[in-house]
Amino acid sequence: MIQFYYAYQPIIDFFLLSVGFGYSQQIALRAGVFSIATAGFAAIGAYTVAILVTKSGFPIAASVVLGMVIAGVGGLLLSLPLARLRGAFQAIATLAFVQIVISLLLYAEDFTGGALGVTGIPRVMNTGILLVIVAVVMYVMWSIGRTGLGRIFDALRQEESVAASLGVNIGRYHALAFILSGAVGGLFGGLQSLYVFQIEPHNFGFAFMVNVLTVVILGGRTTLLGPIMGAAIMAILPELARPLAEYRPAVNGVILILVITFLPNGVGDEIVFWFRRRRHAAAAANRAQAKEAKDAVTSS
Amino acid sequence: MLSQQILNGLVTGSVYALFSLGFTLIFGVQKLLNFAHGATFMAGAFIAYYCTISGLPFLLAIGFSMVATGVIAILVDLIAFRSLRKRGNAEFPALVSSIGVDLILVSIAQQVSKTQVLNFPFGTFPVKFYTFMGLRISLLQLVILATVAVLVALLIFYLKKTTFGRQVRAVATNERAAALLGVNAQSVYLQTFFIAGALAGLAGVLIGLLFNSMQFLMGEPYMLRAFVVVVIGGLGSVPGAIVASLMLGVMQSLTVAYLPSGLTDAIIFALLFVVLLIRPNGLFGDANAVAGGTRQ
Amino acid sequence: MLNVKDLHVSYKGIKALRGVSLHVEEGEMVALIGSNGAGKSTLLNALSNAVRRKAGEIVFGGRETRGLNPHAVARQGLLHVPEGRQILADMSVYENLLVGQIALGRRTTRYTLDHVYELFPVLEERRDQIAGTLSGGQQQMLAIGRALMGGPELLLLDEPSLGLSPLITDQVFDALTRLNEEGLTVLLVEQNALRALEATSRAYVLDRGLITHEGPSAELAGDQTIIESYLGA
Amino acid sequence: EEYKMVILQSLTGGAAFIGKNVADGAAMAADELNANGFFGEGNSLVYEVADDATDRTQTLSLITRLAADEDVLIVMGPTSGSVALAGANVANEREFPVITTTNSMEVIENGPWSFILTQPADVTIPYIADFTAQTLGAKNCAIIGVKDNEAYVALQRKYEDLIQAQGVNLASVDGVALADSDFSALATKIATSEQDCVFIGTPAAQGANLVIQLRQAGLDPSIPILGHNAFASPTFIEKGGAAVENVYLMGAWVPGGYDDFSSAFSTNFEAKTGIPADEWHAVGYSGMQVIANAIKDAVAAGAVTREGVRDALGTQTDIPVVMGEGTYSYDEHRVPHFGMKVLQVKDGAFAVVGE
């Protein structure tokens, strides 16, 4: 067991990090915001921490919090111009945001190290801390899901005009989704930079975006279990296919297609839905039984 | 130099147009982003290359490659989209499955090319330059501009003057209703994917020729640009995609020429951002189509 | 013309049709009535193959339609005006009508654009309006007109009077009667049950996925249980 | 005895054009060494080839796993960039020797367990920078670099510093992305501006392509074009054709070889794989020679442990290799030295300048 953990620890840690990024992405998608800005938020968080910690000796915990706040504010600022955009247009605008962040990181060399990035970030993250932080984020996500907030997000996603007709201030809740997505993305960006020793703009590019989206879509866009399953698959997939060496991407491709074709809502969501359906069926059966009993009483 | 740079931009932009047209067509008919389009484009270049070096006349090689990429695109549809479409709500799952197909195609190409950069043998296409009014333009550039113009005209004709365009729009708006009216959605998909694939394939060959370089990852940067072009042009809009492609080509040329090169991307994307803020549905976007269509 | 035997349809385990048999003869106009959730729309969808049947036979014009795609069924002349109209919202009125023509294929029909415009003059007036911005009733007319353009042999109508003003409802029913007299076969699902029974010669009553009554419309209209459940006081 | 090691390179992903070739060269060297009985009767080097996928996540987990396998003595890899650095970091944490392909000093500085295989810019760039400023006497140079790869950026920056220190002015500095192939705008810009030298710091195929596009844009043929060691690949001439005639470059590898050892490698490699050997193949082949010698020394010292191999590796000097001056040595700071040559493309082949 210990041996296993020792050998697979980075996989576990990366899994936890991508669960975090997954939630950042999921909040946006859940609220009907087709944002792919998580990469940009992660970059903001990561660079904030990296620069503060390596260049100014700022306390580590404080810099993580600061990175999270800055990314959250970034989310808020981004939501303002994006209020008029929807769907793919939003996606492209957020893509533009990410590209601008990356270009600026490459350009502001004196400050960010350009293409070389920032190195020598102390590696203070470990599985334990990550677990605790992921648990906290999960608790918040869970709370969203069981209170009115989750329902409002669901309403915004499925039919905005209905939400508005019931008094939901669309702009405000989209902004909230952006802020949360930004804060969670920034938080895990910061944690990541405290884990990998070195960061560079490239870590947050197109591949990052595609990866985070894949985690959420493959895992599930609405349930707590979604990003966990998605991140687990994405972490294990390369290991499963490792013996195939250069053919590995192809095998990964085949697996992605198979999984999403058979479980189009994502693995996690499908599991949760299955249990939900069973519960509902049982409840319906109960109701029917109760009704029958009542009918029997009244008719006799 | 300004006019020379604009010319360069137009040539590049017209190849973007070929690439993006297929992309926008697919989006137009089924509202799905096809991540495998870049790989199809790359496949076009690769197939033409291997045909050429195994002795096929170049024009034949291009033709063969276009047919082959058309078929590849149809396969992409069958493998990645078809079953998801049937269940409805495919927007996001289709993203993942087309990424899957992309991985497969790229991986095959990597094996075939042994990760090497390929280029058409010298002399595949005559290198000739013409100069008029101080502008240098190569025969190849002229041919590309002409080809793109002709193909775009043909495509617009096909969409506007046959019932195909109407069928595409009907399927795009409401596939179920269209089916009840006798529209064969399957055949509409087949045709759009074939056209999209063939155009992407041709774009791949032309890019390969023009810039003398083909490589298994060559599709990626073009995907990114195609996203941008298609959205800025207005999703599903053919004229929008063309105008946006040319604009992007020229913009890129000019930023490289006149602005600090490190900031090219930042500037281009900032401009895109601004375009979207001014026109939230893209340049040629139909406000009605995006804002939810039907009223109460 | 249409023969349905022991049709079953389920949605994820929910049995929506539990063995429905019915027939529609050439030139007939037949009504199908039933409460909300009885399975009327499900039945029409099954007839046009828009939903998959679990079991049963559907023979249209002498051919079993099993395995045909909805568009192929439509091209044989079985046209379905679905519930909720399903107009092509982003396209103009005129384009909607032209799309309707696709079902015609190589067949011929007497229903031309002029014919449809004559039935529903407002469609000609609003020829170039985006269909999604038509009023509800106008959309309903468009949906019917569009189906006619496809040269129906059998027209399935799912609540054609939905959202129509009384005057237009009269016109639509008059038009249907006229079309029927000209030889069009119609299967009509209608919540305005009295109206439907008046307009048709025969009717079926569907309840929770089963046919509970069938017979001449006039007879059903006088049946006490039917009055109580569907016609009201 | 079996001495176990892992060749961990980018077989897929963005750095595959380096990693794949390094791995192929290294594997061939190991096979040859075993066939020649390099480790003595009954002993052999057992290697496994693994893929870092140019992906930091996968690399970290893989190195950690390898570190947990007591039998693995040393890893040759990962290939480059942040992947290499991250690999170095775990290696030092887990006390596990790695020798990454990159030339980045940060890998060495990361700790005693991480080595680099290629010479850092400090060692190599002076060859071509001095040539530019002194031999060519250039005064005003246009620079084109890769903006999104740290190794290329480092080389380019070093070059800029060195020539500026010798009084050369930078006419312009432009960056391209590794995935770019459309340089028409850049080429037009440079062809229409003033400079007396153009330096291109990109991979070979991209460089050839840039040169072609520069020529097509009408760059004055008398302006010398220079590149660094990445150009020392048959690919450069093959892709560049007539356009790259006269381009100056520096190379650790002279295609076709320049002495018995390197010529034999070149011939054997092409015979075996069907493609001509390039610089990265030679790096892999040479690197394996160094590693094999280190292991052999560790065996001789009776310390066939990770620590033993690491210590032996850091003291390797004058190992015959197929690149540079022909011998490979680590200095006291564990910085590799094997030399460079300034070359020029002449009649479709590389010629050593001044010979």
Add this chain to the structure above:
Amino acid sequence: MPSLHLEGVSKHFGGLKAVDDITMVVPPGEITGLIGPNGAGKSTVVNMISGVLSLTHGDIRLDGTSIATDRSDIVARRGVSRTFQNIRLLPEATVLENVLIGFHRREHAGVVANLLGLPAALREDRAFRERAHSLLDRFGLDEYADTEAGNLAYGHQRRVEMARAIASEPDIVLLDEPVAGMNDVESDELATIFRELANSGMGLLLIEHNVGFVTRLCKQVYVLDSGRMIASGDPHEVTRDPKVVAAYIGTSKH
């Protein structure tokens, strides 16, 4: 309880005067009818009141204050809710969840309470659930509580929309053809509910083509034709008005 006043309201689409200078009142505790031919402008009126469409001219006042320029969510929060002629539900959400968002206007727990799952938020949520169930009961939908709304029959979907619209106990409810797709027996069930709502003080604006239904329920009926108000008053009189008969009802069967 407030009443809703429309004063000289017009809506033009390009050259088309969809609604042309109409004035009407929706008083509390009553059901007010709005009828007229297809395309007369009825839904347009609803859209203007609920803030989906802007007014070309005129003013709309709720209890004296203008809501003519308010966004739709603000109008809703001031106590005006609506149903849609072309049903709009959250198709993937269950029937229960569809009704639950109807309570949004009544939510008091703040964002932070929701994010942290504080007891206040959870208590509120439980209370809403109970009320939602009883609403479903009232509309005869209890057995569908856990069904995805998109999978309901048309008539049932209509009922979900109504339950959702009245969940937050608004002052004014705009019903755009609520009994379309229901037979007379089913309509009568809803008529009972509408009467109860009016009796509790709500003001209902009822748009219907079922003339019998309207005359039975409404105290006051307005008739629109091509955007203009052609008649208003007692339903029995209005429906006998020759202008109304000619434009809307027709002579044949009614």
